[in-house]
Amino acid sequence: MAATNLGSTGAEGAAPARGRKPGPAASAPCVPGAIVPGATPAAQQGAEHVTEPVAYDAILLAGFGGPEGQDDVIPFLRNVTSGRGIPDERLEEVAHHYRHFGGVSPINEHNRELKAALEAELASRGVELPVLWGNRNWDPYLNDALAEAKAAGHTKLIAIATSAYSSYSSCRQYREDFADALADTGLGDVIQIDKVRQFFDHPGFVQPFVEGVRDGIATLLEQNPDLERSGIEVLFATHSIPSTDAAKSGPADRGFGEGGAYAAQHRAVAEVVMREAGADDVAWQLVYQSRSGPPSMPWLEPDINDAIAELPAAGRSAVVIVPLGFVSDHMEVLWDLDNEALETAGEHGLAAVRVPTPGTHPAYVAGLVDLVLERVNGTPVAERPAVTELGPWYDVCRPGCCENVRLGFRPALAGIAP
Numbered sequence: 001m002a003a004t005n006l007g008s009t010g011a012e013g014a015a016p017a018r019g020r021k022p023g024p025a026a027s028a029p030c031v032p033g034a035i036v037p038g039a040t041p042a043a044q045q046g047a048e049h050v051t052e053p054v055a056y057d058a059i060l061l062a063g064f065g066g067p068e069g070q071d072d073v074i075p076f077l078r079n080v081t082s083g084r085g086i087p088d089e090r091l092e093e094v095a096h097h098y099r100h101f102g103g104v105s106p107i108n109e110h111n112r113e114l115k116a117a118l119e120a121e122l123a124s125r126g127v128e129l130p131v132l133w134g135n136r137n138w139d140p141y142l143n144d145a146l147a148e149a150k151a152a153g154h155t156k157l158i159a160i161a162t163s164a165y166s167s168y169s170s171c172r173q174y175r176e177d178f179a180d181a182l183a184d185t186g187l188g189d190v191i192q193i194d195k196v197r198q199f200f201d202h203p204g205f206v207q208p209f210v211e212g213v214r215d216g217i218a219t220l221l222e223q224n225p226d227l228e229r230s231g232i233e234v235l236f237a238t239h240s241i242p243s244t245d246a247a248k249s250g251p252a253d254r255g256f257g258e259g260g261a262y263a264a265q266h267r268a269v270a271e272v273v274m275r276e277a278g279a280d281d282v283a284w285q286l287v288y289q290s291r292s293g294p295p296s297m298p299w300l301e302p303d304i305n306d307a308i309a310e311l312p313a314a315g316r317s318a319v320v321i322v323p324l325g326f327v328s329d330h331m332e333v334l335w336d337l338d339n340e341a342l343e344t345a346g347e348h349g350l351a352a353v354r355v356p357t358p359g360t361h362p363a364y365v366a367g368l369v370d371l372v373l374e375r376v377n378g379t380p381v382a383e384r385p386a387v388t389e390l391g392p393w394y395d396v397c398r399p400g401c402c403e404n405v406r407l408g409f410r411p412a413l414a415g416i417a418p
Contacts, residue, residue, distance in 0.1 A: 028411035029188030038413035057154035065135030066105025083294035195414035204367015212355030238325025277390030
């Protein structure tokens, strides 16, 4: 049965737009009787976990995107902040982070490497699924990836967003951009998109951090012979978000408390990492970074630099910084952690190491393929790995999940419409 696609911006039969960020969709395609827009038949009725096998045609690797030269920086930041009316003068205040690195964000190259690693892992298992790559905010855009899918005859896509946790910016906004891309290309009647579950507690994502914390503590002890384990603190860092958005992250009926599912998921993973790293005797805390927006708007705290400044008074002389909220070395990792946080540690006389992000760690890459195959094979819930009591997370996002308080609910795929 054909889907309705009132959000399409292109003329019937017109070539899809390329080379730009799609505008907001007016609606998302949804077949009559379905409650999940844009979904394959197996997911259209909104089961929490879809255990019906699906013959997907391709994998859609969905990235954030980043500039790859000085001339790209401001246009990229305009895309990131579209609809907010931020003048270029204010964007330039953020642009200096990118300009410090020649205007190049590392994120696109990391996604090229991840795409190649996924293709190699799929080939090693004999899984014939091509990997298409599209970004939310820079070339190649998601609408380019959908046009590529259409040209190759791929109509059922399983998406991997390069973000592990539940919040507006780390999940729902990706799902909104899927709807925008379908509307922009006019392919809502042709292409269906499901999305793998949030993978914050999948062992493939967690294992690189376990190794990183274990190695980071060992490195500090080796380099500082007088250092005791009691003098070390582990700071698990993730991107701060507005407190109001954090409170709306995850399903409203789960009762996650302050910080919503976003904070709860990070805390749960950090506990597992410390235990599996054999570091139960080492102090740790969850901290935040990279906040933006007006000072009057509350964001999740403490800021990592404030937390570092307080460590000497708590008897600490060394710190392990863990970029728990990031799948690869984003600009926020290079600037806010490798530059600002390590500088703050030095100013307070603290020995410091920053552990790696998952990147293309074999366990992480294999875990992403496992998540795809869960949906390909319709794996029963009891057989899906999760290292915290919060998971395995939902295949189909629940009604009202991860609302943007400022914007409300926009059309989105891979979840039950609010």
